[in-house]
Amino acid sequence: MQTNDLERVAKGIRRRDLRAVFEAGAGHIGGEMSAIDILTALYFRVLNVMPDDPGNPGRDRFVLSKGHTACALYVTLAKRGFIPEEEISTFLKPHSRLNGHPNCQKVPGVETNTGPLGHGLPVAVGMAKAAKLGGASWRTYVMTGDGEMQEGSNWEAIMAAAQFGLDNLTLIIDHNRFQQGAALADTNNLAPLRPKLEAFGWEVTEINGNDMSEIVPALEHRGDRPHCVVAHTNKGHGISFMQDRVDWHHKVPNAEQYKTAMEELAEEME
Amino acid sequence: MSEVLTAPKLRDCRDAFVAVLERLGAENEKVVAVCNDSVGSSKLGGFKAKFPERLVNVGIAEQNMVGVGAGLANGGMLPFVCAAAPFLTGRALEQIKADIAYSNANVKLVGISSGMAYGELGPTHHSIEDFAWTRVLPNLPVIAPCDSIETAAAVEWAATYPGPCFLRLSRVGVPDLLPEGHVFELGKANQLRDGSDVTLIANGTLTHRMLKAAEILAGRGVEARVLNMATVRPIDVEAVVAAVRDTGAILTAEEHSTFGGLGSAIAEVVVAEAPAPMKILGVPGIFAPTGSAEFLLDEFGMAPAAVADAAEALIARKR
Ligand SMILES: Cc1ncc(C[n+]2csc(CCOP(=O)(O)OP(=O)(O)O)c2C)c(N)n1
Numbered sequence A: 001m002q003t004n005d006l007e008r009v010a011k012g013i014r015r016r017d018l019r020a021v022f023e024a025g026a027g028h029i030g031g032e033m034s035a036i037d038i039l040t041a042l043y044f045r046v047l048n049v050m051p052d053d054p055g056n057p058g059r060d061r062f063v064l065s066k067g068h069t070a071c072a073l074y075v076t077l078a079k080r081g082f083i084p085e086e087e088i089s090t091f092l093k094p095h096s097r098l099n100g101h102p103n104c105q106k107v108p109g110v111e112t113n114t115g116p117l118g119h120g121l122p123v124a125v126g127m128a129k130a131a132k133l134g135g136a137s138w139r140t141y142v143m144t145g146d147g148e149m150q151e152g153s154n155w156e157a158i159m160a161a162a163q164f165g166l167d168n169l170t171l172i173i174d175h176n177r178f179q180q181g182a183a184l185a186d187t188n189n190l191a192p193l194r195p196k197l198e199a200f201g202w203e204v205t206e207i208n209g210n211d212m213s214e215i216v217p218a219l220e221h222r223g224d225r226p227h228c229v230v231a232h233t234n235k236g237h238g239i240s241f242m243q244d245r246v247d248w249h250h251k252v253p254n255a256e257q258y259k260t261a262m263e264e265l266a267e268e269m270e
Numbered sequence B: 001m002s003e004v005l006t007a008p009k010l011r012d013c014r015d016a017f018v019a020v021l022e023r024l025g026a027e028n029e030k031v032v033a034v035c036n037d038s039v040g041s042s043k044l045g046g047f048k049a050k051f052p053e054r055l056v057n058v059g060i061a062e063q064n065m066v067g068v069g070a071g072l073a074n075g076g077m078l079p080f081v082c083a084a085a086p087f088l089t090g091r092a093l094e095q096i097k098a099d100i101a102y103s104n105a106n107v108k109l110v111g112i113s114s115g116m117a118y119g120e121l122g123p124t125h126h127s128i129e130d131f132a133w134t135r136v137l138p139n140l141p142v143i144a145p146c147d148s149i150e151t152a153a154a155v156e157w158a159a160t161y162p163g164p165c166f167l168r169l170s171r172v173g174v175p176d177l178l179p180e181g182h183v184f185e186l187g188k189a190n191q192l193r194d195g196s197d198v199t200l201i202a203n204g205t206l207t208h209r210m211l212k213a214a215e216i217l218a219g220r221g222v223e224a225r226v227l228n229m230a231t232v233r234p235i236d237v238e239a240v241v242a243a244v245r246d247t248g249a250i251l252t253a254e255e256h257s258t259f260g261g262l263g264s265a266i267a268e269v270v271v272a273e274a275p276a277p278m279k280i281l282g283v284p285g286i287f288a289p290t291g292s293a294e295f296l297l298d299e300f301g302m303a304p305a306a307v308a309d310a311a312e313a314l315i316a317r318k319r
């Protein structure tokens, strides 16, 4: 899929995500909007995945470590054919398999359960190491939040990945500059991320993570070391009044805000 | 949803916790709050506004948070380490064991949104293992208050108790059950109702459901004793033995797995000191499905009417 088409798909995913959060009355919309362009590029261009055969051993692996943005993953998986699109309307409902964090036991396409932050990258290191041990060519991608990078487990995994020479591993950090309660800068500022990753032996690419023309080449890059894409994004991207506002980490739009947001995300505005 | 839960005066125990914490903070400059990007969910905004330099937010880093708490205590401060219960206990369990319990550091661990308060967020966010994980640790009292009054009393107690403890709080609203001015005593259950046919024991968000179940049972001619047992460790051996002696059967209910929690702690006493039939209600050793806390409690047989039915079935097993 080319850039224009990817942008159109991303906008459709944003709309469906917004509706799901609005109807469920809960969700993590800010971090979903920042991540959706990258999720779209992964599932509609970069990843070699088979919706009809989700457990195919040769598939590329993707781990959404920032599991609180599960709704965006569910919508992406639905649009890509892993689960029925109608099922999105069960998000957070009693007994739905679409709870607030992705469940690999129930949802095809989900590789491992996330929700507690700082779990996805170590698991991804194990996946990439398994591909190496098995001489396989599939690749592993993992997306973390930037606040999530405060978890020490990530840095243990970063050291291991470099030591193991995992050139088949790509870490995408959704660098939207906000966490749950405040800006990173006012909590525990990790920026700049590049020198930290480089010091640990990784190759780093910095991109605008809401610009498809920068996302695709960064994700398709192949090097000789573990690769980190520092994706500079906007929390709430695409919805003007949510953008870069910390309270939209998990706020839910009211009816009027929902209408405004839907208008901003409308097809013809492209 | 059970009618008891829609009663008008439901209170969020976090409010009682922070009201006391803010007063303690004003009285004692050693009091610090430590958290993990959880200022909002722990309701620490007021504390932060009043004592900005004594709000230590380490970021999303629970192991570090608990270790920092231990160091603050060593340096003479009185830290209240506040975080969502699943991450505080699950993520930092070894820090809790080594840095807090084994080192006997004077740190108050405050687990917020415990049990299934984050019902819809799924099993990663359910804290239904925390009694089991923490009550095996020496030196660490484990306390789950049943209402705002007991929460405030337990926080007062914790501030003067010269050692660590784990306070397990919820965000799910509960009615006031204990009298105003109640003083918390570690390891002492409170009898909220007397009866001779069966004893219902609970803590946290389940105590008020037990009172409602006892009312239903009374309507069926069954007299139930109701004990609120906030302290899971040390367990109130005397109250358990008396319950068996006076009523001959014990039903427990908790917002926790049926493995290793309050019911298990009571069963350990029952088998050793006073064998009698027991029923342990809770999450039956599975990862719970999606749904609100109230929905899940009802789903797992802890609606008051279902508790009453279980109590009657238990009574039939006596002798
Ligand atoms: C171990 C753990 N601690 C705390 C939380 C609660 N929590 C959920 S999302 C979040 C903030 C995440 O911020 P960031 O990683 O920047 O994500 P994004 O901005 O992409 O939403 C926090 C603290 C959690 N899910 N897991």
Ligand SMILES: [Mg+2]
Binding pocket: A145, A146, A147, A174, A175, A176, A177, A178, A179
């Ligand atoms: Mg962020």
